[in-house]
Amino acid sequence: MSLIVAKFGGSSVADAPSVLRVAKRVVEAKNAGNQIVVVVSAMGDTTDELLDLAQQISPNPPGRELDMLLTSGERISMAVLAMAINDLGVEARSYTGSQAGLITDSKHGRARIIDVTPSRILEALNDGAIPIVAGFQGVAQDTKDITTLGRGGSDTTAVALAAALDADVCEIYTDVDGIFSADPRIAPSARQVPRITYDEMMELAAAGAKVLHLRCVEYAKRFDVPIHVRSSFSDKEGTFVIADLEDQSKLVNLSKQGVIMEQPIIAGVAHDLGDAKITVTGVPDRPGTAAAIFQAVADAGINMDMIVQNVSVHGSGQTDVTFTCPRDGVAHAESALRDVQGEIGFEDILTDSNIAKISLVGAGMRSHPGVSANFFKAIADAGVNVEMISTSEIRISVVTRADDAKKTVEAVHTAFGLDADGQAVVYGGTGR
């Protein structure tokens, strides 16, 4: 008997027929001999509708009250899902984040989980009932106020509960079949990846892959919770996210595919069209000026991603500093920089929202020195100009024109044999 935490997103419970379908699926999993805990997001567009209502009332509502408002969304979905399951003859009991023991700090709208005390969930499981837990929400340890976890919150709730309950797997049900080697909407030959490591998944998430949020993968890695990303519309096995592709012992009872012996060098190609590029020109080339620029941007609450500083042109005493940040932070960042322009003494600020970031991610690149060369050759052969470069141990990212994003992703995807008809090339690695 496995203990499964299964999370269903808003699109999986968008309306009454969807709720009934999810209920059937949950009951089947239970009747197959598993213990199951369900985590559920708000139905369909509920959260957006509640945000609309808040906007009609107040331009800038207090975080405490916005959290109180938004948490009504999961309250609705979890109650109706529990009703639907009960109608199938299996007892189900819904629990708010607070009732399920999701203890957070008190940072409304982006609370961090600091403890999980799921005694009522365990009680329900012991009674043979299916607990249905509201995703995305918790209760603040100090103020006892209701909090929300922010982006990726429901996935994080599911992983955190799975960790606290020592579950065998955390299933994340979504509207795609799993993690893909690229976004199938721009690279039609993308294929589903059967296994991926936490580290690769985190790099992909940070690089723009949308299926799993970085934060929930970090949590899963920390507590070594296997994640199974799969479709709520089919029974197909999806993608398992685990610590180490060579140690698949945790999947023995979970995956029909068994252990996969040969591992790919590359997990996938991600793209991100949500960033913009800001270049600060004519920066005096002396210690501390770059730091002053980054401090100004950070103080404005803007996250910088890639950063490049040009070599100072000999004799000019000046340099350019370029960085990327989320597109919706550009105006804010620019105004923060204008405030310190006199003090720092740079010349100008150029902004460019017409960029794409393309990233190649794979744990195998640690031990395969040819990866970078192959990557840049593919981009050059596609006639795409690279504007910025950054790397981590298992990722290479470039910035290109936004218009070149599709071409670049497809070229790289093909070059690394990731296309659906080129799997022989993919599973070639013995170096890891």
Added chain:
Amino acid sequence: MSLIVAKFGGSSVADAPSVLRVAKRVVEAKNAGNQIVVVVSAMGDTTDELLDLAQQISPNPPGRELDMLLTSGERISMAVLAMAINDLGVEARSYTGSQAGLITDSKHGRARIIDVTPSRILEALNDGAIPIVAGFQGVAQDTKDITTLGRGGSDTTAVALAAALDADVCEIYTDVDGIFSADPRIAPSARQVPRITYDEMMELAAAGAKVLHLRCVEYAKRFDVPIHVRSSFSDKEGTFVIADLEDQSKLVNLSKQGVIMEQPIIAGVAHDLGDAKITVTGVPDRPGTAAAIFQAVADAGINMDMIVQNVSVHGSGQTDVTFTCPRDGVAHAESALRDVQGEIGFEDILTDSNIAKISLVGAGMRSHPGVSANFFKAIADAGVNVEMISTSEIRISVVTRADDAKKTVEAVHTAFGLDADGQAVVYGGTGR
């Protein structure tokens, strides 16, 4: 400085503009130097919409889950009202029933309040903030599950909080100006009553008056909480519901009208079109048969109101038993009676949903022996046939044809000088 608990119903917070209007009103009350605690119902039709959703999912949802679902309604209204008040520069904090300390039994859908521990509300008041409390809901003492209080729940929440906080008054804001001497929709000459006793109000509520629910008045009487029923659309003084019209000391700081010296004999005329009449014919006239009939109906969960047993026709050994009950319980009551027909040995069951109950209520009738005579003369003069009669110490009720309801109410209303132009007659009593 007064401590006021103010309850706003769903029609008072039906949409964003209404919420903003209520916020302004609450802030004005606070700025006038009062401490104020707000109790709020779900916005407009929210509760009905949630019930619709539940019906799409399950024909007979578990009470626990239905309560979880419905309580999301007040969660929305209280959060947006808190936002609106915050925007007016006064801190407001919303609290669920559970957070506000409304402890109930675990009878889902009709939970009884068994304790109120409003420590977080007192904390908010001490901080100078306005607490906004979800009406209609609480938390079960034993199971810790979320409960709803059923009909009249939000009014009861307000009165219970007012009692626990030792508030000076519980203001119930509604869409009419207060309690009327009859329903103005069928008796246009009805006038607003400035004062009424708990006992009179309970009789009126039980007799079909819709403004206040019997249960909340019972609670107010038990803890001697003055209720002020008033319009959320005007600043006019409404109706005060208090223990004793001769002891108005509690109203000194609340009512601009001061003490009213002369008290009316009659508080008002109520009508109820929601009942039906069931007659069981040919009942064997021996001890225990009536009891067996009433037991069968009670076991079916049907509340009987008026009961009449005809005198046995000499020699026949049989009698008829007639009672009234809510119209939606008729089919259920009839089927319960059919089940015991053989055992009891009665002849037949006649049902009649085409009736009205008209009631005259007034504490003054205790000491004014002419009231009954005047009442029946007015009805006879109007040409209306009386089918059943029942009385309490301060109420006389009759059953008539439904079509005669308006005529009867108007005739009685006029006969007792209750019409708006006949107040001199009303305030004639010195006998109390």
